[in-house]
Amino acid sequence: MAQAKKECGGVPALGWWLMAVGTVRLAFTWSCFFGSATYPQANEITCAVSDVHGRTVGVWTLLSCTLCFLCAFNLGSRPIYAATFLSLVYAYGHFVVEYLVFHTVRAANLAGLGFFAVTAMVWMLLQWNTYAPRADANKQA
Numbered sequence: 001m002a003q004a005k006k007e008c009g010g011v012p013a014l015g016w017w018l019m020a021v022g023t024v025r026l027a028f029t030w031s032c033f034f035g036s037a038t039y040p041q042a043n044e045i046t047c048a049v050s051d052v053h054g055r056t057v058g059v060w061t062l063l064s065c066t067l068c069f070l071c072a073f074n075l076g077s078r079p080i081y082a083a084t085f086l087s088l089v090y091a092y093g094h095f096v097v098e099y100l101v102f103h104t105v106r107a108a109n110l111a112g113l114g115f116f117a118v119t120a121m122v123w124m125l126l127q128w129n130t131y132a133p134r135a136d137a138n139k140q141a
Helices: 002-009 013-034 051-073 078-102 107-126 135-140
Strands: none
Touching: 013 051, 013 107, 051 078, 078 107
8 A cells, every 4th residue: 555655646745854854864963973063052051062972862863864764765654653753752852851951952953953853743643644554455455
């Protein structure tokens, strides 16, 4: 059934959006490894972010980027769909906590990340069972 959807209309709009989110996450991964964009306010307050922490966040973000691309091309896979959705929740939740509790993330950075993450989360919730194979379709085949 997922194959039939691909042949008729290509990648659905949600898949394109997840590829866009994955691309943004890939850019963020780059900044974690080669820049200091992960926690820009950390040096302005008493706690400093070590290079190893930045690289750890980079690897974590690379994993979530991979999930976005996997899900974009496999929207009918419930485990991949759920894992991608949860990666968005966990990542954005992490940055919300960093903003509210530890004050290591700026509001502008949180809003930028939120634009992609929250849009994807809401869209994925709205289409939660849209792409999953139906039991009736499997019985007819």
